[in-house]
């Protein structure tokens with residue numbers, strides 16, 4: 001067999017190319033929209049793409065599955081519960097996809113999302129037992145996928161993870177993420193084993209009740225451009241550009257520069273609405289990072305734009321995305337609202353609706369808006 005894990009450092013996602021070296025048939029699992037990396041592998045190895053599989057409808061990277069399917073005439077496989085607006089081959093628990101001498105066995109492991117599947121890889125000439133499992137966003141390394149990305153359920157996730165952890169110790173685990181916002185405590189390794197996770201994954205040691213409360217308490221912020229990315233992956237929008245593909249440095253300013261900003265500057269708070277309601281820099285407008293691409297037409301192009309979050313990480317990535325979209329006068333506030341608060345500066349309270357009219361009144365223009373799609 002041939003097996004390759006492809007790591008995307010920008011979004012923390014992992015994708016996979018599995019093939020039979022005998023039959024030269026290949027499957028690609030969870031491809032990103034940057035499909036040339038898979039094309040190069042297929043060419044070099046003279047593999048024929050037979051299946052493209054998305055373990056679930058992704059919320060944090062734009063899938064290249066349909067692009068690869070169209071180019072290679074491959075079968076696009078998703079779990080039968082997937083709600084998408086394009087045709088696909090529905091698969092269900094227990095199905096086996098033959099790939100030369102290999103077998104890709106489908107395990108339905110919902111919880112992160114209802115349609116999430118894991119793929120067991122079996123190589124019968126070597127062993128009747130599976131040697132690897134691709135877990136998507138169910139079992140992660142030192143963590144499990146969060147349940148709040150649309151239809152997820154922490155109790156269901158407990159059942160799915162428990163089922164995976166009943167696999168033999170030696171089964172190698174290859175997750176859909178090695179870092180990023182899909183879990184709270186991924187250790188950073190790109191793979192693990194069932195045996196190691198059963199012993200040392202902190203969530204594997206919890207009973208059902210504790211597992212559920214750990215998952216639903218303190219859920220991290222939704223990923224950058226999540227609403228646009230998910231809609232694109234469901235076939236409801238065409239916003240492949242919503243993925244951050246550049247990591248160019250952007251300007252950072254401190255809280256004193258934020259306070260002394262020019263009068264025409266716009267401050268966008270990219271945290272979640274609840275965080276914003278609990279205290280924000282006076283005058284900042286709420287525009288969560290998850291909605292940045294789908295509300296891009298609200299971001300002015302002709303005025304300085306200062307992005308602020310809690311500590312400066314989300315705002316930096318958001319600023320990189322705006323720069324990628326050609327918005328030049330953008331800066332990220334170092335230290336974020338936390339630094340503002342720590343310096344004893346006043347915070348404004350209240351929900352986002354109270355701030356929204358200011359956006360409309362400012363009559364922002366955005367000549368280059370790509371879309372005004374709303375979820």
Ligand SMILES: [Fe+2]
Pocket residue numbers: 056057058059060112137145149182
């Ligand atoms: Fe996911």
